[in-house]
Amino acid sequence: MNIFLILSGAIAAGLVGGFLGIGGGVVLVPFLTIVFQMPIHHAVALSLATIMANSLTSSTEYLQGGMVDIKMVIMLSIYASIGAVAGSIIGYYISPRVIQVAFAILLVYTTIAILTKSEKKSIRQRGLEEIGVIKIASIAILSGIISSLLGVGGGVLIIPALYLIFDYPLDLAKGTSAFTIGIIATAGSIVYLVHGTLSVECAGPIMLGTMAGGWLGSKLGIRTKSGYSKAAFSLLLIYLAVKMIWHGAV
């Protein structure tokens, strides 16, 4: 494998991940499977591990900018981890195709809601007590279940939930998500590493590339106007929705 090609792909994945507050797997998995013909489960395992690396660098930048709600991180992490366990059990009983199509519809709705939401509505951040534990737990558990069932990063659900339902400003939602996804990815990475699915040989350049990209992406994310972030995030959601419908229908 060409080390510089891997490095550039990892930097690109980190850049997207850090900028949007998601893992970056949306870039890394297709890159590894198409360019290097890596088996999908190995690519997914590496992608999950890179979420931790990306989260470490990008959340540091977001923390410095005061864009992480640490109490929300704790609440989301605990319930999303429980949701991930529930997801692995539910996966035995529900067809992934049904979930993919349902999730795609949810993504389309979320995109429309994000694009049409007035910026004024998300200026005031609500406290945890005001939001309520049940609401937070429901969103986090759902996010954990869907992440576990479909292999999508929790950020894709956490950011819209924080922004649309809890009225968080988009930057704060991105920062909070960037921190949370790194914690949620830990258990899965341990499993992949112990099972031997995580290809440790390519891990070095991929982790370093993702960390560098995550650092750059989060710096860019902090400086970018909210409107551009909204547009970029909506594009990502549409891409995922089309991908889900395609996989669910074929």
Place this chain on the structure above:
Amino acid sequence: MTGLVKLQKALILVVVIVFLLAIGAYLLNRGIGIYFCHIAIWTLILTGPIRLLWLSKYFKDKNEQKFSILALMIILVIGLTAILKLF
């Protein structure tokens, strides 16, 4: 949160050094390199629980016992999830 920022910066430095060492070792000797790669990934994995331990202490010092305990519970849930999925 400046303490957490400092901790994360230190963790980034450690992770980068360990991965650079792993790449160097891999280029010199594949067998030893893979051993170092494993160490590097475990170092990265440990950054999550280390951050949570710091948060637990932070909330304990602020007399917010609920969040202090919840931060520790996340480590427990991560461990249990990994064990459940492994067996």
